[in-house]
Structure formats: C-alpha cells, structure tokens
Amino acid sequence: MLKNLTNKIAVILFQLGGPDSLDSVEPFLYNLFSDPDIINFPGAFLARRFIARKIAASRSTKVKENYRTIGGKSPILSLTRAQAVALEQSLNKHTNAEVFVAMRYWHPNTEEVILKIKHDTFSKIILLPLYPQYSKATTLSSIKEWKKQCALLNYNPVQLGTIESFYTHSLYINAIINHINSALASFTDIGPTDIDLVFSAHSIPVSYVKKGDPYQNHIIETVKLVLQKGKWNSPHTVCYQSKVGPIKWLGPSLHDAITELTARGRKNFLIIPISFVTDHIETLHEIGIEMRKYAMENGASRFEIMPALNNDADFIACLTALVLEQI
Numbered sequence: 001m002l003k004n005l006t007n008k009i010a011v012i013l014f015q016l017g018g019p020d021s022l023d024s025v026e027p028f029l030y031n032l033f034s035d036p037d038i039i040n041f042p043g044a045f046l047a048r049r050f051i052a053r054k055i056a057a058s059r060s061t062k063v064k065e066n067y068r069t070i071g072g073k074s075p076i077l078s079l080t081r082a083q084a085v086a087l088e089q090s091l092n093k094h095t096n097a098e099v100f101v102a103m104r105y106w107h108p109n110t111e112e113v114i115l116k117i118k119h120d121t122f123s124k125i126i127l128l129p130l131y132p133q134y135s136k137a138t139t140l141s142s143i144k145e146w147k148k149q150c151a152l153l154n155y156n157p158v159q160l161g162t163i164e165s166f167y168t169h170s171l172y173i174n175a176i177i178n179h180i181n182s183a184l185a186s187f188t189d190i191g192p193t194d195i196d197l198v199f200s201a202h203s204i205p206v207s208y209v210k211k212g213d214p215y216q217n218h219i220i221e222t223v224k225l226v227l228q229k230g231k232w233n234s235p236h237t238v239c240y241q242s243k244v245g246p247i248k249w250l251g252p253s254l255h256d257a258i259t260e261l262t263a264r265g266r267k268n269f270l271i272i273p274i275s276f277v278t279d280h281i282e283t284l285h286e287i288g289i290e291m292r293k294y295a296m297e298n299g300a301s302r303f304e305i306m307p308a309l310n311n312d313a314d315f316i317a318c319l320t321a322l323v324l325e326q327i
Helices: 020-033 044-069 076-091 110-117 136-152 170-184 204-209 213-231 252-263 279-298 314-324
Strands: 008-015 096-102 122-129 160-162 194-202 236-241 268-275 303-306
Touching: 008 076, 008 110, 008 136, 020 044, 044 213, 076 096, 076 236, 076 314, 096 110, 110 136, 122 136, 122 314, 170 213, 170 268, 170 314, 194 252, 204 213, 213 236, 236 252, 236 279, 252 268, 252 279, 268 279, 279 303
Parallel strands: 008 096, 008 122, 122 160, 194 236, 194 268, 268 303
Antiparallel strands: none
16 A cells, blocks of 8 residues: 555544552542443433442552552553654554544543544544453443533534444454464473463453443454464463452453462463453453462462553554555
C-alpha cells in the first residue's frame, strides 16, 4: 500500500485503565462501579452512584495494598502507550496515522482524547478496543462511552470504523502460541504431560451470557485455536478470575481450578492470561502473587505465568493488519 500523506487516520486504542497512584485507587474504583455495564439491575440507575461510592470506599484499602505490591500504581497506561507507539510506527510504513490511548475508567479518558483530536483533520477514525473477545462489559462499554462523549462534545467524524473483536485472528493466535512456547522453555526436566496449561480469562456475570453476550464462546474459540496450532501434549483447563460481588459469575474460578488440580496431585502449572493483552493488577498481583502463594501452599512445585502480549511484534502486526483492513 502506498502511503497517502494527505489523508491522515486516527486510531483510538481503548483499554480499561488503572490508577496512576495510590491516591487515585478509590476514584478509579468509583468510576468502574459507576458504569451501568458493570452495575446493572432493575432500578439500578436510582442508586448506582451511591452503590459505586460505597463499593469503592470499602474496597480501596485492600486494593491499595495490592497496587503497593506491584509498584504503587497500574502499569497499564505505560504498556498501552508502548503498544500505541509500536502500532503507529508500524502503520506509518503504509499510511499516515496517529494512534491515541483512551482509558475507560481513568486518564487519559475518552473525553480527553476527543478534545485532543476534534480540531484536527483526520480522514477516518478507527476505534480499536484492546479486548480480543467481545463483551458488553468491555468492548461495548468503551464504544458507548465514545458515542456519549462525541454527542456531548459535538464531534461527528465523517468516517468511523470499529474493530469489535479479533479473538480468532491468526497473528493474535500466533503471538499467544509463541509466548506459551517461551514460557514452557523454563520447565526444564519436566515432561509435557506433567505440565498443566491453565487458561485464565477475566470473568463476567453469568447473566450477561444468558442475555446473549458472546464473550464465553469467544474465549473457548480462542483457546481451541491456540491448542490446535500449538500442538502441545499438556492437559489444559479453562477458568476465570477477578469476580466482584455476590452475583454468579462465569466459572470455574482460577482459585477453584488450582484447588481441583492440586487435589489430584498435579504440581506444575503454566497460567496463560488468555483475555489480557497487557499486564496489570490481574496478572501481576492476582495471579503472580495471590494465586502463586495459594498454589505453592497447596502442593504445587512450579507455578509460571505467561506474560501478557504487551508490545510483542506479532501482536502489533495483528493490530496493524486489523487497522489496514479498515482503511
């Protein structure tokens, strides 16, 4: 493709976001639980802000301590910015592009990004949520926030493209396989059948799935493709993590999966965070500290984690291909 210098495109990378200091933990949690795609039940709009404020206040002390153990803040913004830089460099070999980062629940948020781009002359805006598997709690929530802020800021881009999922894209699958192979290389003197591949995805409420949310099916399809192409002789488990609140969420949980496997005498685990494309609190603390400690206390000998894709070259190539398909 010949690079067109007169038609500049903007790519908006959407991510969850995370607190950039311990002081921002509670307001970050408030923003998260204020989202109607997170807290939603009949009449919830009447009390959502009150509920969000109570949850944020009650959870902030524990969550602050979790962030303290991984450096006092979330690394998700710096990692997503690194992805944006790599993607922009890759795209500019083919076209004239600028890549922006919009965080759903912290800064830079969608409003800030729109204010930055609305007075520029982009020929097309491409929305790219960094959630491989579609869910209303992630992808749809980000897109709805974009539309809401566009309306509030009177911004109406002429051409708009949206990439809603990429859970089966071959370059994405290849990136995961390569990361798994790199992680497996550390299991010296342990046969493949003695290593459990534990695929862990962020959970969502079961009620979402019952209402047609395709997220669980997307997770299963991603794992299926990874296993088919990876051709390992190791047993595997699919589980979910990061449940919040008393309602029923997708299971089995990562905790329950490790409990069941160690009870059967399984001792060697590679945890594969299948729905996370950047490392953050869920991979670094929930898996890397909490679950590691629990597994080792319950008889595990090895507990390794596949790093998230971050700015892996194959993953950036996947994002590049997705954007170029849109233009």
